[in-house]
Structures are given as structure tokens and as C-alpha cells.
Amino acid sequence: MNRAHARAVHFVMPGGVDDAAAPSGGNVYDRRVCQDLPGVGWHVHEHAVAGTWPRPGAAARAELSRVLAEAEDGGVVLLDGLVACAVPDIVAREAQRLRLAVLVHLPLGDETGLAPARAADLDALERETLRAVPAVVATSDWAARRLVAHHGLASGRVHVAAPGADIAPSAPGTDGASxxxxxxxxxxxxxxxxxxxxxxxxxxxxxxxxxxxxxxxxxxxxxxxxxxxxxxxxxxxxxxxxxxxxxxxxxxxxxxxxxxxxxxxxxxxxxxxxxxxxxxxxxxxxxxxxxxxxxxxxxxxxxxxxxxxxxxxxxxxxxxxxxxxxxxxxxxxxxxxxxxxxLDGWGTTARNLAGALEHLRSEPRRAA
CATH class of the missing domain: 3.40.50.2000 (Glycogen Phosphorylase B;)
Incomplete structure (x- = not known):
């Protein structure tokens, strides 16, 4: 992997982030920050790991392990929560060597329709993952507060980078109401x-x-x-x-x-x-x-x-x-x-995320 850029981040995303047939806010967010982080001084190495939600199989676990193993010692790695939060064993194994941050779009246990036992299991795995990394990125102030309270995280480790918006022409509407x-x-x-x-x-x-x-x-x-x-x-x-x-x-x-x-x-x-x-x-x-x-x-x-x-x-x-x-x-x-x-644009999102990554990059490495 490229070691030449002083500010580089490996962004590990779910597979299908660009699948037009299955759009999601999380996919849009991931793609936009990949596009906009270079404008605030960060080079992005993109990695996609398919088959990670709700629990990754052997192939997805092996691919995630490979991606992390190939990252340079001390490298900054941003992990989408759908990739990382259900595999605390893999994340914790690399947390001493790498500078890891997890981006939480939606807490795993909050997905509607899960059986209570499944939701509790995912919630426990997510808690273990987030406690193993030095930085967590939430997409709203509300989400940051909830992660701190629910998972017992130190508030200083949880950063906020809310989604931006692209200002568009005002909608003329249909008849004003219907x-x-x-x-x-x-x-x-x-x-x-x-x-x-x-x-x-x-x-x-x-x-x-x-x-x-x-x-x-x-x-x-x-x-x-x-x-x-x-x-x-x-x-x-x-x-x-x-x-x-x-x-x-x-x-x-x-x-x-x-x-x-x-x-x-x-x-x-x-x-x-x-x-x-x-x-x-x-x-x-x-x-x-x-x-x-x-x-x-x-x-x-x-x-x-x-x-x-x-x-x-x-x-x-x-x-x-x-x-x-x-x-x-x-x-x-x-x-x-x-x-x-x-409304804030995506440039604000990129700057806020870059601030979280810079904080992570400047922190002393954890002792092994």
C-alpha cells in the first residue's frame, strides 16, 4: 500500500457502496467523504469488503483480516461500522498496531425487525468493537451522545461528522399541498x-x-x-x-x-x-x-x-x-x-471527519 502520502487513510467500506440498485444514506456518505477528504488534505485508499452485514462469513472475515494486515504500522484506518462492529476479535487484534476509527451510521442493535436475541448479540459485539478502538465517528450529535451513554465510551473519543447536503433548485411542487x-x-x-x-x-x-x-x-x-x-x-x-x-x-x-x-x-x-x-x-x-x-x-x-x-x-x-x-x-x-x-455542505462533513482523523493520527500509539 502507498506509504508516500503524509496524511493517508485506509477507508474500509461494505461491498456494493456504489450499487445504484441498493442506494442508502450510508453508501452516499461513504462515497462523498472519499471524494471530499482529498480536498482537506487526506489521501484515501478505498477498500470494499462484501458480505459483512449482519454477521460476516468466513470469506468476509478473511478479506477484512487481509486488508488490515496489509496496512502499514501506525496507519490510519477508518472502518465503516457495518464492516467492523460485528467482528471485535479482528478489530482488537489490529488495534495496537494501527490507528483505528469506526464510523457508525446506525448502531447494529437499532435495526428494526431483528429478533431480540439477535439485536442483543449485535449490540454486545458492537460495544466490544467500539471499546477496542481509540476513535469513533458518529453522524449526528444525538448519535454521539447515545454511543457514549449506551456503550460507556469516553466522550472525547467520539467525534461527529454529520452528513452534508447539496443545495438544489427550489422545488416548484405540484399544487402546493397534494x-x-x-x-x-x-x-x-x-x-x-x-x-x-x-x-x-x-x-x-x-x-x-x-x-x-x-x-x-x-x-x-x-x-x-x-x-x-x-x-x-x-x-x-x-x-x-x-x-x-x-x-x-x-x-x-x-x-x-x-x-x-x-x-x-x-x-x-x-x-x-x-x-x-x-x-x-x-x-x-x-x-x-x-x-x-x-x-x-x-x-x-x-x-x-x-x-x-x-x-x-x-x-x-x-x-x-x-x-x-x-x-x-x-x-x-x-x-x-x-x-x-x-444547510452545511459536504465540505463541512469532510473537514469534521478530517479533524477526527488528525486527532487520531497525532495521538500516541497504544502500548502493545
């Missing part, structure tokens, strides 16, 4: 079942909803969601269109009047800031880092509505308010346009 957009992989954690149930409860209102996101991660969940849509007689109003990128995704945002995100768990919620980057207000569940992603406009106004996750009546109530209160719509749209101008 086009709802949900951008999220169709999985239990993203909560599309409860979104459809909320939409069924307001079927008397004039809406259509386009759900953009991968359909391959949980086929059973997708099949059940399609059945629910048909049972609610919403087949002509709720559209599961699969993943979108580039011009197709931009067109979906351009037509949207309101972003809806009904997740059960999120460390940040890049879809929220992507919507705000188009000046689109957001209706979301108040979980994890979503309130942080929604944020406030410079004048203090909130560019959307947050509803309690545990209250099934809150979503339909908020949707009715959106349609029945023109003054509310106007206020939220104004706040979204103002928030759009104040």
Missing part, C-alpha cells in the same frame, strides 16, 4: 406500514404519495406493504417506484410538496436534509437524529412538523393540519426555504 414524497429504503425501520395506515386514515383528502427507495432488502416486508396498499384501496394513490438517482430523483423532489418520513430509528436522516435542500418542508417522526436534521431556519422557525413515534393518531392529525391550514403550509414552506440556505 404531492407527498417519501425517500427511504422500503424496510421495517423506515416505517412505510404506518405511513400507509396514516394515509388510509386521511383518504378523504386530495393527496398522492410517491415512495422512492430500494425494494430488495426485505422482500417479505415489501410484499406485505403492497397487500396493505391494496386492502386500503390506495393502489392508484401510493406508488412504490423503487430506487431513483440523478435526474429521476431530482424530478421526484421537484414535484414534491411535502416530504414524509415515518422511521422508527434514524441516527440523522439524510432524506430530510435532501428535501430541505430543495426547499421542501418535512413531516417526520421525532426519533433519533431526525429533529437535528430538520433543525431550524436562521430566524428560529422550524421547517416541518415532528410527531411522536409512539402515537398512531399523530401522523393522520398532522396530515390533516397540512391540508386544512393554508397559513401553516405557508409558514413551513417559508421556513424550509430559509433552512435551505443555511
Amino acid at each position: 404531492r407527498l414524497l417519501c425517500v427511504a429504503s422500503v424496510t421495517p425501520r423506515k416505517g412505510q406500514y404506518r405511513l400507509v395506515k396514516a394515509l388510509a386514515a386521511v383518504a378523504d383528502l386530495p393527496w398522492t404519495c410517491v415512495c422512492v427507495g430500494g425494494l430488495d432488502q426485505d422482500p417479505g416486508y415489501v410484499a406485505g406493504l403492497r397487500e396493505l396498499i391494496e386492502e386500503a384501496s390506495l393502489g392508484d394513490r401510493v406508488h412504490l417506484v423503487g430506487p431513483r438517482a440523478g435526474a429521476e430523483l431530482a424530478a421526484a423532489y421537484a414535484a414534491a410538496d411535502l416530504m414524509v418520513l415515518t422511521s422508527y430509528a434514524e441516527t440523522y436522516g439524510m432524506a430530510v436534509t435532501e428535501a430541505l435542500a430543495h426547499g421542501i418542508p418535512v413531516l417526520a417522526t421525532a426519533v433519533g437524529g431526525l429533529p437535528e436534521a430538520l433543525g431550524r431556519a436562521p430566524d428560529g422557525s422550524v421547517p416541518g412538523l415532528l410527531v411522536p413515534s409512539e402515537d398512531p393518531a399523530a401522523l393522520p392529525t398532522a396530515l390533516r393540519r397540512w391540508f386544512r391550514e393554508p397559513a401553516l403550509r405557508h409558514r413551513l414552506k417559508e421556513a424550509a426555504r430559509e433552512r435551505r440556505t443555511a
